[in-house]
Amino acid sequence: MANPRKIYLDNNSTTPCDPRVVEAMLPYFYEVPGNAASRNHPFGWAAEEAVSVAREQIADLIGVEEKEIIFTSGATEADNLALKGVFEMYKRKGNHIITVKTEHKAVLDSCAKIEKMGGEVTYLDVDRKGRLNLEELEAAIKDTTILVSVMWANNETGTIQDMKAIGDICEKHGVLFMSDATQAVGKIKTHPKEVGVHLMAFTGHKMYGPKGVGVLFVNRKKPRVKVTAQIDGGGHERGMRSGTLNVPAIVGMGKAAAIAKAEMEQDAARVSKLRDKLEKELSANLEEVYLNGDIDNRMPHVTNLSFKHVEGEGLMMTFNENIAVSSGSACTSASLEPSYVLIALGLGDDLAHSSIRFSLGRFTTEEEVDLAIAALTKGVSHMRDLSPIWEMYKEGIDLDAVEWSEH
Ligand SMILES: *Cc1c(COP(=O)(O)O)cnc(C)c1O
Numbered sequence: 030m031a032n033p034r035k036i037y038l039d040n041n042s043t044t045p046c047d048p049r050v051v052e053a054m055l056p057y058f059y060e061v062p063g064n065a066a067s068r069n070h071p072f073g074w075a076a077e078e079a080v081s082v083a084r085e086q087i088a089d090l091i092g093v094e095e096k097e098i099i100f101t102s103g104a105t106e107a108d109n110l111a112l113k114g115v116f117e118m119y120k121r122k123g124n125h126i127i128t129v130k131t132e133h134k135a136v137l138d139s140c141a142k143i144e145k146m147g148g149e150v151t152y153l154d155v156d157r158k159g160r161l162n163l164e165e166l167e168a169a170i171k172d173t174t175i176l177v178s179v180m181w182a183n184n185e186t187g188t189i190q191d192m193k194a195i196g197d198i199c200e201k202h203g204v205l206f207m208s209d210a211t212q213a214v215g216k217i218k219t220h221p222k223e224v225g226v227h228l229m230a231f232t233g234h235k236m237y238g239p240k241g242v243g244v245l246f247v248n249r250k251k252p253r254v255k256v257t258a259q260i261d262g263g264g265h266e267r268g269m270r271s272g273t274l275n276v277p278a279i280v281g282m283g284k285a286a287a288i289a290k291a292e293m294e295q296d297a298a299r300v301s302k303l304r305d306k307l308e309k310e311l312s313a314n315l316e317e318v319y320l321n322g323d324i325d326n327r328m329p330h331v332t333n334l335s336f337k338h339v340e341g342e343g344l345m346m347t348f349n350e351n352i353a354v355s356s357g358s359a360c361t362s363a364s365l366e367p368s369y370v371l372i373a374l375g376l377g378d379d380l381a382h383s384s385i386r387f388s389l390g391r392f393t394t395e396e397e398v399d400l401a402i403a404a405l406t407k408g409v410s411h412m413r414d415l416s417p418i419w420e421m422y423k424e425g426i427d428l429d430a431v432e433w434s435e436h
Contacts, residue, residue, distance in 0.1 A: 034351070035351055035352075036352045036353065036397045036400055036401055037353050038352060038354050038388060038389060038393065039354055040235075040388040041184050041187075041212060041235070041355070041386065041388035042355065043234045043240065044236065044390055044391070046237060047237040047285060047391070050237060050284045050288070051281070053280055057079060057277035058277050061079065062076075064276075065077045065079075065274045066263060066265060066273065066274070079276060079280050080274055080279050081095070082283060083280050083283025083286075086284070089286070089287075090214070090215065090286040090287075090289055090290045091214065091219055091220055092223065096267070097246050097247055098246060099244065099245045099246075099247055099267070100243070100244060101242075101243045101244065101245055102242065103232045103233070103241060103242065103243035104133075104230045104235075105243075106243060106270075108230045109139050110245050110258075110269070111178070111245055112140060112178060112207070113257070114258070114259060115176050115254075116143050116148055117256075118257045119175040119205075122173075123172065123174055123175045124148045124149055124173055125149045125150075125151070125171060126140060126151070126176045127150075127169050127176070127177045127178070129152065129161050129178075129179055130155065130369070131180075131183055131188075131369075131373045133180060133209055133211070135209065136209055137152075140152075140178075153165055155188075155373050156374075157374055158322060158326075159183055159188035159373075159374050160188060160191065160323060160326065161190060161195075163194055166195065166198055167198050174202070174204050175204060175205060176205045176207055177195065177199050178207045178208070179192075179207075179208055180210070180212070181214075181229075182213040182217070183212065183322070184211070184370075185321075185357070185368060185371065185386055186321050186327070186370065186371075186374070186386075187212070187327040187328035187330075187333065187388075188322045188323045188326060188327055189213070189327055190326075191326075192208065192224040192225075195224075195225075196224040197225060200225050205227045205228065205252070205254060206225055206226050206228075207226070207227065208221070209230045210226075210229050210230065212328060214236055214289075215231075216296070216328060217297065218293075219231075221246055221248070226246075227247075228248065229244075229245070230244070230245050231243060232244075233278060233285060237285045237288065237289070237391060238281045238284070238285030238286075239277075239278045239281040241275060242275055242278035242282045243282075245269075245270075256269055292391075296391050297329040298329075300330045300389050300390065300391070301329035304329065304332050307387060307401065307402060308320070310402045310406075311402060314402070315336065315406060315410070317337035318336055318337075319334065319335040319337065321333040321357075321384055322374075330389040330393075331386065332386075333385070333387075334385055335357070335381075335384040335385075336409045338383065338416060338418050338419045339412045339413060340382055340412070341357055341358055342356050342365060343412060344383075344409060345385070347404075347408035347411060348404040348405070348407075348408050351404065352400070352401055352404055354385050354387050354388075354401075356382075356386070357371050357376075357381045357382060357383070357384030357385070365382070367381035368381055368384070371384055387401070
């Protein structure tokens, strides 16, 4: 094979834009050039009409009203708007926010900023599967608590939280419930009103739409939720997010929502079979493979596996010219840090560094999964063949008892 095909198993980083989405967007670059805020001529009306259709498609996917959809530039901005916007709006009521250690950086870094602005933030632990403890959550709520922020599904492990149970606790104590649902929307049913979520962030480019567009759902009735705008200007989006709407991208996200609504179930059924095959065959071909996450509550397209005694970044180098996946290590300026999500699950540095996240998608084929199984099997075996640690492990030496020299 001179030029093997490239296989994309990194859909949690971003999904390809569905060709049907691209097609829907195209007229809005040239043929319909209007600004959706231009209320006084047909070009503006056409743009506004297109935005209104998209708003309806997105509202329909998540079971909310069109007026509850606030367009942003993506999930990062929606997370920032929800957290900082609620903090500013409700700070006379209280300054305490509860979130979880395994949240996305868009939530954690917003919380860190809120702490600098005088807020207090509790970061809950998770169990080995990545689920938070409901009793710990309830015990953390106090008089000053204004918001609980829990992601619907985790981007690294695919673990899904018990959203209804968390919503019930928030309701009982009268605190707002916000969710970063970026990894769940369009792939599993995510109806915020059914589980008591009052604010929900998600993005176009993780649901086969374009990059650079996202949504914050803000509940309008019972309770009427308000957030302080973080971007000021023309008062767009009911004053919560100013800025000229990105009409082509919004049209694309709307189309992506309509496709997701129609095809979500069949997509999930097909892709979870491929995911299970990948998992089963890798575990059959190789020793010492560990699943990270919650096998009973997880996204249909994700698996996170640790290949013990194999360093994930090195493993990726054996095939990453052809296959895209993610590893459980994050490159910081000076070193390779183990994923904070996997550490929060209780993995040691070694298992965290040896983890690989496979995220399949709508366009993943069985042939690609077969090629990935072959490449991973070969790569892991090759690295273990070269590894003195693996040799010691095979000889039955208790590696935890070995005293490694510091020098
Ligand atoms: C990708 C992602 C984000 C960031 O979304 P952008 O639209 O790229 O800003 C936030 N949260 C989660 C869980 C994500 O997976």
